[in-house]
Amino acid sequence: xINAIAAEVRNAAxxxxxxxxxxxxxxxxxxxxxxxxKDLDRxxxxxxxxxxxxxxxxxxxxxxxxxxxx
Numbered sequence: 001x002i003n004a005i006a007a008e009v010r011n012a013a014x015x016x017x018x019x020x021x022x023x024x025x026x027x028x029x030x031x032x033x034x035x036x037x038k039d040l041d042r043x044x045x046x047x048x049x050x051x052x053x054x055x056x057x058x059x060x061x062x063x064x065x066x067x068x069x070x
Contacts, residue, residue: 009048009066012039019070024049024057 015027015036024040031037040057043049048063059067 005046006066009043009046009063012042012046013048013067015039016067017070018059018064018067022058022061022064024059024067025070 016039017025017027019025026036026040028036031040040049044051047060048066049057049059051057
């Protein structure tokens, strides 16, 4: 992974965490906050996070180390 991408993922994920199942957790008022939505959109673009259509966002295995553990 390129360091610039890793830094961008860390920056976007600074108020997010990942649990043992790989699910993404967002602190604060979750997706009601425009900044959180913007950060999540960027993580989706970078491929760090995927949506599983059951209402959960999952952190891809290669990026888990860039998120805070829950």
